[in-house]
Amino acid sequence: MPAKHTVAAYPVINTMTRAASIGVLRAAVALTLLATIGCGGFGTGNATQPGSTPDQSAQIVFRMVGNIGTPFFATISNSRSSWQIRGVVPLSIIIANGPLPVSNRIVATKLTNDTRLLSVEIISGFDVAEISSTFTNYGVVVGGIGSRLEALAPPAKPDARFFVKNANNGIFNAVVEDKTKAYVLQSQSPTMILYDSPNNNSPSGRVDGIFTEVSGGPLALDLSFNGHVVTAAGGGTVSIKVN
Amino acid sequence: MKQLSSRWVITILLVPVLLVFSILIAGLNKLPPAEASGGKGLVQVAFTGIVTTMPNQNFQSVSLNVMGVRFNESSDTTISDADPGWQTVAVSPGASAGSIFPSLSFGGNFGPNGNAVGVGSARTEMQIDVAQLQNNLAVFNIGKINAITYKQVELLLDPTNPGTVTPVCGSGTSTGEGCIPYPVQLAGGSSPRFPFDGGLLTVGRNATKIFPLAISVQVGASPATSSDQVVLTTNICPVITGTTTPPCTTFTAPNVAAVAAVVTGSIKGANNSAVVNAQLPGTGTIVSSATVDSTAAHNFTMVLPAGTYDFVAGSGPNHTIDAWSSVPVPQASPMVFTVKNTSTRPLSGTVADACTGKEISGATIQVYGPPTHIGVGGIAEDCSTAGTCPSDCDKFLSGLPPAGCVIIASSSTSDRGVYPFSPSGAGRNAFSTLPLKTLIGGVLPTTTTNYGLMGTASGFNGELLNLKDRSGILKCDGSGYKDNACSFSLQHGTLQVTADAGAPVSSTINVMLNAEDQGTFNGEGVQMFTIPAGQQVAANVPILVPIQGTPFTAQTPAAGAAADETGASLARAPTTTPTSTGTPVVIGGAATYDLFASVQDVFNKGPQKFSGHTIAVVSGAAAPATSCATVVVSDHLTPLTCVGHGSVSGAIAKTDQNTLLAISKAVTGGTPVFISSSLLPQTVGSISQNFAVCEPVDTYTISHYEAQPTGTPVLISASDPVPLASPTTIPNTAKNPCFGICSTGDTSTCLLCQPSTPLPPIP
Numbered sequence A: 001m002p003a004k005h006t007v008a009a010y011p012v013i014n015t016m017t018r019a020a021s022i023g024v025l026r027a028a029v030a031l032t033l034l035a036t037i038g039c040g041g042f043g044t045g046n047a048t049q050p051g052s053t054p055d056q057s058a059q060i061v062f063r064m065v066g067n068i069g070t071p072f073f074a075t076i077s078n079s080r081s082s083w084q085i086r087g088v089v090p091l092s093i094i095i096a097n098g099p100l101p102v103s104n105r106i107v108a109t110k111l112t113n114d115t116r117l118l119s120v121e122i123i124s125g126f127d128v129a130e131i132s133s134t135f136t137n138y139g140v141v142v143g144g145i146g147s148r149l150e151a152l153a154p155p156a157k158p159d160a161r162f163f164v165k166n167a168n169n170g171i172f173n174a175v176v177e178d179k180t181k182a183y184v185l186q187s188q189s190p191t192m193i194l195y196d197s198p199n200n201n202s203p204s205g206r207v208d209g210i211f212t213e214v215s216g217g218p219l220a221l222d223l224s225f226n227g228h229v230v231t232a233a234g235g236g237t238v239s240i241k242v243n
Numbered sequence B: 001m002k003q004l005s006s007r008w009v010i011t012i013l014l015v016p017v018l019l020v021f022s023i024l025i026a027g028l029n030k031l032p033p034a035e036a037s038g039g040k041g042l043v044q045v046a047f048t049g050i051v052t053t054m055p056n057q058n059f060q061s062v063s064l065n066v067m068g069v070r071f072n073e074s075s076d077t078t079i080s081d082a083d084p085g086w087q088t089v090a091v092s093p094g095a096s097a098g099s100i101f102p103s104l105s106f107g108g109n110f111g112p113n114g115n116a117v118g119v120g121s122a123r124t125e126m127q128i129d130v131a132q133l134q135n136n137l138a139v140f141n142i143g144k145i146n147a148i149t150y151k152q153v154e155l156l157l158d159p160t161n162p163g164t165v166t167p168v169c170g171s172g173t174s175t176g177e178g179c180i181p182y183p184v185q186l187a188g189g190s191s192p193r194f195p196f197d198g199g200l201l202t203v204g205r206n207a208t209k210i211f212p213l214a215i216s217v218q219v220g221a222s223p224a225t226s227s228d229q230v231v232l233t234t235n236i237c238p239v240i241t242g243t244t245t246p247p248c249t250t251f252t253a254p255n256v257a258a259v260a261a262v263v264t265g266s267i268k269g270a271n272n273s274a275v276v277n278a279q280l281p282g283t284g285t286i287v288s289s290a291t292v293d294s295t296a297a298h299n300f301t302m303v304l305p306a307g308t309y310d311f312v313a314g315s316g317p318n319h320t321i322d323a324w325s326s327v328p329v330p331q332a333s334p335m336v337f338t339v340k341n342t343s344t345r346p347l348s349g350t351v352a353d354a355c356t357g358k359e360i361s362g363a364t365i366q367v368y369g370p371p372t373h374i375g376v377g378g379i380a381e382d383c384s385t386a387g388t389c390p391s392d393c394d395k396f397l398s399g400l401p402p403a404g405c406v407i408i409a410s411s412s413t414s415d416r417g418v419y420p421f422s423p424s425g426a427g428r429n430a431f432s433t434l435p436l437k438t439l440i441g442g443v444l445p446t447t448t449t450n451y452g453l454m455g456t457a458s459g460f461n462g463e464l465l466n467l468k469d470r471s472g473i474l475k476c477d478g479s480g481y482k483d484n485a486c487s488f489s490l491q492h493g494t495l496q497v498t499a500d501a502g503a504p505v506s507s508t509i510n511v512m513l514n515a516e517d518q519g520t521f522n523g524e525g526v527q528m529f530t531i532p533a534g535q536q537v538a539a540n541v542p543i544l545v546p547i548q549g550t551p552f553t554a555q556t557p558a559a560g561a562a563a564d565e566t567g568a569s570l571a572r573a574p575t576t577t578p579t580s581t582g583t584p585v586v587i588g589g590a591a592t593y594d595l596f597a598s599v600q601d602v603f604n605k606g607p608q609k610f611s612g613h614t615i616a617v618v619s620g621a622a623a624p625a626t627s628c629a630t631v632v633v634s635d636h637l638t639p640l641t642c643v644g645h646g647s648v649s650g651a652i653a654k655t656d657q658n659t660l661l662a663i664s665k666a667v668t669g670g671t672p673v674f675i676s677s678s679l680l681p682q683t684v685g686s687i688s689q690n691f692a693v694c695e696p697v698d699t700y701t702i703s704h705y706e707a708q709p710t711g712t713p714v715l716i717s718a719s720d721p722v723p724l725a726s727p728t729t730i731p732n733t734a735k736n737p738c739f740g741i742c743s744t745g746d747t748s749t750c751l752l753c754q755p756s757t758p759l760p761p762i763p
Helices: A018-038 B006-029 B033-038
Strands: A014-017 A060-066 A071-078 A082-088 A091-096 A104-110 A118-124 A127-134 A140-145 A159-165 A171-177 A181-188 A191-196 A207-213 A219-225 A228-235 A237-242 B040-052 B059-072 B087-090 B126-129 B138-146 B152-157 B163-167 B182-186 B193-195 B208-219 B230-238 B260-268 B275-279 B286-291 B299-305 B307-314 B322-329 B335-338 B349-353 B364-369 B373-376 B379-382 B406-412 B451-456 B463-470 B473-475 B488-490 B493-500 B509-517 B523-531 B537-545 B592-599 B616-622 B630-632 B645-650 B659-667 B670-679 B691-696 B699-706 B714-718 B728-731 B749-752
Touching (some): A060 A104, A071 B523, A082 A091, A082 A191, A091 A181, A104 A118, A104 B509, A118 A140, A127 A140, A127 B059, A127 B126, A159 A171, A159 A207, A228 A237, B040 B286, B059 B208, B059 B230, B059 B691, B087 B138, B138 B286, B152 B208, B163 B230, B193 B230, B260 B275, B260 B322, B307 B406, B322 B335, B463 B488, B493 B509, B509 B537, B523 B537, B592 B670, B616 B659, B616 B670, B659 B691, B691 B699
Parallel strands (some): B182 B230, B260 B335, B322 B373, B349 B488, B493 B630
Antiparallel strands (some): A014 A181, A060 A118, A071 A104, A104 A140, A118 A127, A159 A219, A171 A181, A171 A207, A207 A237, A219 A228, B040 B138, B059 B087, B059 B126, B059 B152, B059 B163, B152 B193, B163 B182, B208 B230, B275 B286, B275 B307, B307 B322, B364 B406, B364 B451, B451 B463, B463 B473, B493 B537, B509 B592, B645 B691, B659 B670, B699 B714, B728 B749
């Protein structure tokens, strides 16, 4: 019996185990087919019967938008980890640690004394699940998705972050992985990818990523580990790692 | 089973994925031949609005989530969302008003209209507060669409999440909690459309059209429970000043002509990619933008709220930049900017913490340049004859760049503290093409221009550098960095404050700590901390703040200050000696700070903007006197008690674009601490309500301030102390579901906030 796939469950983030890469291939092919089906390009149906690949949760993105260049200080948390981020608009933030905890939460403060706009959009798959905005001095925006998250979790440790940037808000594909799992995603630059609890929280385990430009010009990437940028790279297809 | 590496999988996967996307993108960008032959033109869309509520209803905000504005050459309002005739002006990727991101150039998109959704990352939306649009105008975006005549416009709202309303406590007949956002449901179930057979909008090839759109929102019944939706009836009408004005039958559109201005003009010497930005004076905040047309004159048109603005016109590499300072609009005659060919250079650098050497991400870097025109008596006068303009912007005798200098470029630092980082984009960024010269009287001078360069970051003292041409290379003398690189090493001190909840907390609470200049609502720093369950105190919470110095008077580096490229040893002792030549000039911080702490509460599943815990305040904490110093604040932030929401509504009799509403809390033995400030809707005439305050139950003072964008806010009047009504406690069975702002999960009782007596009008 063919696996059930729906566009709503479009597995933009996909989990891979090295021992089951063939399953990954099936899921990846399914992703391609879903892109096709979703756009009505090549008919409908599950023509290749990709097997029992389970649906994955939709990609969740915290997108900071508003007046370009507006600085902010954000705290993002799920039930496992939290992260503090200082950045500027625009920025997309993705937590890559599937299966994602069902509770995710953000609070961000604008860091200027003016009427510039700061908004946070929480995107689940292709839908904006929640949006919050402020125009005020040091105004606050908040948001959450999933079930109630009573309190913010302790800071991620180790804290691995990929920061993807290029000049033209370009689109990129990526695989980020540790020694046991890998995640496929696609986003728009600039994006910060937070890799939660890599290698079962080992401080010395390897974390790496492979990034490929789709549009917008060559990529520029930084990989930071526990608050320090440990390596940087750039180009059309980029591999980057720590440990 | 064959083992495949994930890299290999991705490599082979990319081929079909890219193939699919390339087909999609190619298909979407392909225009019908008839339309393509007519070319494209630009439309600048702006919003104005009106909100209607039922009797005794008061709302803290009424927001719509706008995906775009789209046009169709058919006047049939029943046509499909998928009709290929729709042409969309989408929200820019950054969702900022005024920025130029022609919607069809937002690469790699697909979606209902072919241009509203970024692949794999959903669409960007702009949340607009309709109340703030009253008698006001907000620029939405510019879009490039087919150059034809359109007969229909649609305000494209998010179909699944079209907006939110935040009622005050007990609004109307509401028995739901107040001061929390409620989802809305659109009456009729779809985004509003407006047809006009007479021809709604005709877009000319390579020309720019202005399209102000009035939005009317009628708020339905208040929520009966805390899980209700609120019905919004939304209508739109175009506000067009052309010869044929479509009839607006559903509501009376606001008189946008009284508050908006259409600015026209041209840029002499420009190329087809030239841009004019209108900015709030002295801030670099772009309110509206326009690109020139492709005629020899390079004309432009833009709409923006009536007021005073800085204008910056540029034409990319190897061109001068023409900046006009503090010019009121509308002007009686077209604005004619001039640019000429000259050498341009890139500008870059780093920003670091002077105490640790660590990079500072999210810092703001601004370039101040001399204007060629300045507003005098309502008229833009040529600086070559007016004699009131600064010729250079690196004289910091006042502690800031000279009055009249214009921010001609603004950028930020990346995660590595490197600028320029944002705005992203390959063009229209003076950091990549800063001209060495500025025109004087339309003539290119023999001397190069001296610029002012300012670096700022929350929690740090700002710093100024002079930026000069040194043999064809831009340098910042005295920066302390190797070869006088234009990099910053920002000073700061640290306050340590202890927060005391007043009693052990039953569950973990997360608290936002803010520092601001004493007696003002000028924020300086922010920090988040936690009080774990069972504990009462968070001791010595650190927060970075600027070191003290006479505000905005210059300070010079200490003699012999060591320097290195990391900035690790660039901490400087403060002085108060102004200087016209030595840089960097450190912008002094306040002598004392106010601190306030606000618990980040959750209602049902959602985190909330408005806390249900008492906001703890400390007034007049002494600022660190020297760089890298730590001051322990003797007063504690206490209590942080669950008290529930409270609200009060009222009116400030006359408001304008500079009116601010500030909320403060008294401190025993100290000055009041401001806990929030906000803009007010621009209401006209006598009204009973134009603001609604939501805060934790406590006693507050509500003040009316007037502030020019770059000036110090001036107190106009203040209310008497206002005690907010306390909530009632309802049993879990009284409402379904029963949630309270301080509830932790499913509790037997919860708080339901209550309305306070409306305030008498505040002058």
